[in-house]
Amino acid sequence: MDLRWLKPLLGRPAPFTTVYLDATRAESAGETETVDRWRALRRTLERDGAPSGVLDEIGDLVATPTGVRGPHGRVVVADAHGVVVDRVLAEPPAQSSAVHGPAPALLPAVRAADETVDLVVVRVDRNGADLVRTSHGSRPAGAVDVEHVEGGHDDVHKTREGGLDRRSQTRAEDSWQRNAEAVAEALDRRVAEQAPDVVVLTGDVRAVALVKEALGRPAAELVVEVLGGTRGEGVHQDAFDGKVAEVVAEFRRRRRETVLDRFRQQLGRGEGAVTALDDVIDVLRRGQVDELVLHTSAITGLGERELWVGPEPLQVALDADELSSLGVGDDRRRMPAGVALLRAALGQDAGVTFADDGTVELVDGVGAVLRWSDGSTPSESVPSQSADQRRLRSVV
Structure with a gap:
């Protein structure tokens, strides 16, 4: 999973204010329901000492509609001076919450972002197409990206009989x-600029086939055809959305399994992957991590532990002496373990993948797929001296 949307938080001044809000707007309540939830959270943050200017800015944001229909959530993170991250989540939190403290509370947001799939939905007819960029999972608040493409050739109707009509048919096909x-x-241009995960192609069957034939290889490799969409009015939107959701779910499954399969293989070979908190910290400090792997229970477990960190993201250790x-x-300073690990992963442009029960064995609920290894990299083929006994009894 790509964490670049969190990178603006690196190096920002504490304290941080983190808000997880159910941003669903009931038809009967209009705009007031979300604002009422925010007001309750604001009272808690005021008691915890959050700056009033920061709270005013967050209040202005959450009062602005996200433009998303149906149930959804929102995460807002502010530093000492103002809002740094504002993100819409596909699923609302079970309970709206807010935290003010020395570090942002990021694990729930990252867990939600693990589900994010960036799409370009292309609705094609014989005159052109509508290209809509969207996300399933989380996305920047207020993001709307629609492009209308008109081919400019409007002789698109065939006639049925011969003679001069054949020329009409030829012109239409051209x-x-x-x-x-x-x-x-x-x-092709949009794929090159925005690097979506999936391109959903739908609409007129003949036009869809012609577009596929004309695509360059990078875009063509991302295309999934979905029946039932159309340009303009007439589409059964719920049925079409259900088919797109199936495509997204399959992409998520394949993306997660690709990372976890790589982790299993490299861990089995004793190189290229590590597990256990101390070994993961070691490879994070050295900038070796390509993908941080967290068990889904780590959201709770890591929140109960603390690590020591320095001013730079890769300065992380189990205790103060080690950091010295x-x-x-x-x-x-001390920092919640989950935040410290994510901070170090961000500092080396690593991704994050969450593993469900029974998919992989993770000591302490954490592991890492590595970019490179050398002789001093912890090896999991033989348990290291620092963690022998714990590995034998603490595998998740």
Whole structure:
């Protein structure tokens, strides 16, 4: 999972205010329901000492509609000066909550973001297409991205009989082809610029086929055809959305399994992957991590532990003495273990994948897939001296 949306939090001044809000708006309550939830949270934050200016800014944001229909949530993170992250979540939290403290409360948001799939939905007809960028999972609040492509060739109707009508048929087919090429060009450009996970192609069957034929390889490899969509009015939206949700669920499953399969294989070989908190900390400090792997229960378990961190993201240790041995002086502090691990992962552009029960064995609920290994990298083929007994009894 890509965590780049959290990178603006690195190096920001504490304290942090983190808000998880049910942003669902009931038809009868209009705009007031979300604001009422926020007011209750604000009273808690005021008691905890959150700055009034920051709270005013958050209040203005949550009072602005997200533009999302149906149940959804919102996470807002502010530093000492103002809002840094504002994100819409596909699922509302079980209970709205807010925390003010020395570190942002990020694990629930990252867990939700693990479900995020970026899509471009392309609704095609013989004149052109509508390209809609959307996300299933989480996305920036207020993000709307729609592009209308008109091919410019409007002789798109065939006639049925021979003679001069054959020329009409030829002109119509040529117009379809040119219009499809215009759509493909726009889609190729969008894939190159935005790197979506999946391209959903739907609409007129003949136009869809022509667009696919005209696409470059990068875009073509992302295409999934979904029947039932159409450009303009007439689509049975709920049925179409259900088919798209199936495509998204399958992509999530394959994405997660690709990472976990790589973790299993490399752990089995004794190189390229590690597990156990101390070994994961070791490889994070060295910038070796490609993907941090967390058990779903780690959201709770890691929240109950603390690590020591320095001013830089990769300065992380189990205790203060270990951090001092790395050259970190007085500028050190405790941080919740989950936040410290995510901070270090962000600092080296690593991703995060969550593993469900029974999918992989994770000591302490954490593991890592590595970019590189050397002779000093912890090896899981033989338990290291620091963690022998704990490994034998603490596998999740």
